[in-house]
Amino acid sequence: MLKVDKKNQGGLKTKKANITLSKNEKEKTGAAPQVRPAKLDTLKNNSDTQKLIDIIEKMKSVPEHNSPSKQNAMKVSQVGKKVAFVAPILPHHCELEIWNQAVQQTGVTGVVLTAAHEAKSFQTFIDTCNYANIPVALTCKTLETTLENKSFLGGLEAELSDAAVVVAVGEASLSTYQALKARRSMQNRLLVWQNAPRPPTTLGLWRATPFAALPPQMTREKTIRREVLKTCDAVIALDKEGASWAYLEEVNPQRIRRVNRGVNTKIFNLEKWETNKRDVRNALGLAANDFIFLQTGPLEVDSGALDTVYAFKSLIQSHNKLVGKVKLLFCSTGTASADVRQAVVELQLEDHVFFLNPIDSGNKMLLGNQLSPLIAGCDVLIHSPVAPSNGSPQRYLDTTYDILCGLACGVTVVSNGFGWIGEFAGRFYKTFAGGNIHSLSRQMFESIEKREKLMNVRRAAFKAIENELNFNASSDDFAKVIVGALSGPQLQDANSIDVIFEQIEKTIQGKQYLDAITLINNAFSNPDVTTTQKATLFRHIGDCFTKLGDLENATANYTRALELDPYCSKSLVGLGTVALQQHNYNVAVPQFQKAVGLSPRDDMASLGLGLAFEGLGELDEARRWTTRACELNIENTVAIFNLVKLAYDTEIFTEAERVVSRHVGLHPHDINMIFTLGGIAFRTGKLEEAAKLMENILLLDPMNGRAHSLMAQIQKKNDYKRPA
Secondary structure, three states: OEOOOHHHOOHHHHHHHHHHHHHHHHHHHOOOOOOOOOOHHHHHOOOOHHHHHHHHHHHEOOOOOOOHHHHHHHHHHHOOOEEEEEOOOOOOHHHHHHHHHHHHHHOOEEEEEEEHHHHHHHHHHHHHHHHOOOOOOEEEEEEOOOOOOOOOOOOHHHHOOOOOEEEEEOOOOHHHHHHHHHHHHHOOEEEEEEOOOOOHHHHHHHOOOOOOOOOHHHHHHHHHHHHHHHHOOEEEEOOHHHHHHHHHOOOOHHHEEEOOOOEOOOOOOHHHHHHHHHHHHHHHOOOOOOEEEEEOOOOOHHHOHHHHHHHHHHHHHHOHHHOOOEEEEEOOOOOOHHHHHHHHHHOOOOOOEEEOOOOOOOOOOOOOOOOHHHHOOOOEEEEOOOOOOOOOOOOOOOOHHHHHHHHHOOOEEEEOOOHHHHHHHOOOEOEOOOOOHHHHHHHHHHHHHOHHHOHHHHHHHHHHHHHHOEHHHHHHHHHHHHHHHHHOOOOOOOHHHHHHHHHHHHHHHOOOHHHHHHHHHHHOOOOOOOHHHHHHHHHHHHHHHHHHOOHHHHHHHHHHHHHHOOOOHHHHHHHHHHHHHOOOHHHHHHHHHHHHHHOOOOHHHHHHHHHHHHHOOOHHHHHHHHHHHHHHOOOOHHHHHHHHHHHHHHOOOHHHHHHHHHHHHHOOOOHHHHHHHHHHHHHOOOHHHHHHHHHHHHHHOOOOHHHHHHHHHHHHHHHHHOOO
């Protein structure tokens, strides 16, 4: 069971020696030729493999000794600058700690932008830091998301407007794509936090047959990943695998930054594990002498959860003495939850298998699907994925830090050797054959039989994490990346294409639509134009043709833009606008609904949906969506006047009065809006208020005929009400 890797005891020294050797060789022989093998498998037998490894090692910044004065100078120079961390689903507590420490070191303002349902998780992070006496420099702001696109964050672009650096989690995330599209206009730096790389080749695993096409979601993810890696300022890779994939996908090595994972051993260590073990078990209602297995990862067939249940049954059947003494815990959800529970019932394991609610704050101290607090209550962690367990945050969640925290706390790890963390755990514990329940059952039994003999292995694992995955070193490296992004030169030269886009937008704003189309056609010949920018150009052409009245060509260009960028809400608004002009309200409604789903804070999408419902005769829905458009943008006078029209049609003036009053409060000299508010007051019987508003108009414009007319009507109504 125990297996200590003695070859790696001098890992750090060997690594430094390799770097030095590669530099000497480079001085003697000149620049090394660029190595780009066609497949990753060829690295094993390629004679130039060491050159690639040297390049990747150089991506990791060499730690430098900074004096306190230099650190303070660096901190002062960055004060007032904002770094935005974009994460629809918050990463593990350990990664948040690295962000927090780097923000403290650099003196910047750190803001985490996440989905609304993650607010509780961030508060848990704050509580955990307070408990450990760790100052928190990060703040959190939650944004709206949608059920269809959980990695989308509504209004993200506005939140990034004052950010100097944007750190986005995951290169296949829709929020990263949003940050990428906003990068050109915001002129900020985009760094991709590549904590769970998912190369395009793994997407092929999802094909049902050799001839089946990729599902639409996977195709979009592949497009997003390609665009992000091509355009971002830097990719922050947490291990050699991520750096290798980025390099082999032709990302410039200068844009790849290595930042090792880091575990804060002040929180996760052997002493605290032993101290908290009894308390956690008491809280869960488990006996102190029970032997506890904890399955990591979501309840998915691909995460090996079902295999673990059958292996656990085989363990009990083969060793009757373990009946009632061993327990299996699950603390996660997933699409296979029903199948796993059904298997537990059919195998009569209800007294041995327990399912804990991952949302219950009493069951988990940390974030996402991470089970680090429960580590203190278990004896063995089971890591048994049978398919890629990284990439899309909706389904596959990386459990690397669960295993690392477990190793730091002295918990035995039973792994099938899958991924980087499987290889790391395999240095200390034997691995089993993935997909083989008998192999897993044997390893589970050995972990029980040899638990008293593994103390030296636990200490070796803790020392390896303390030395190789040092939290302070990781935070220092990340802080240097942030400082470099804030003060260094632009790594991606896009000035020429930016000038072209600015010229096109100014031409469209000047209503010179034919000239704008000519500029756009010339822009397509620029080799620096990315796929996202091509989609924007097609959308601009669609806008021009819509203004010119050529609705057929407008539809064709909007459709082409959506083919290149399926997440462009403005293209959907364009299609909906064309449908409105053609009086195809049944077509307009779904287009605007999709636009609202992609961009909940887009007032034009909400207004378009209101106009479409008005065309269908659904006046209540029309009033609701038009009110939303006004609330999103109080300066949208088209939406305000349409809301007033709907108020008169439905005889419901509450929303219109509130919106117009707000606008008048911001623009007290807007005569049209004051008259509109006076008309609403007159219609609702508030004659004194209407008279005062007309008097205000006459002070601004004594010859205003509409105000005199309405004053006459008010006087006539007052005379009619006056008793004889």
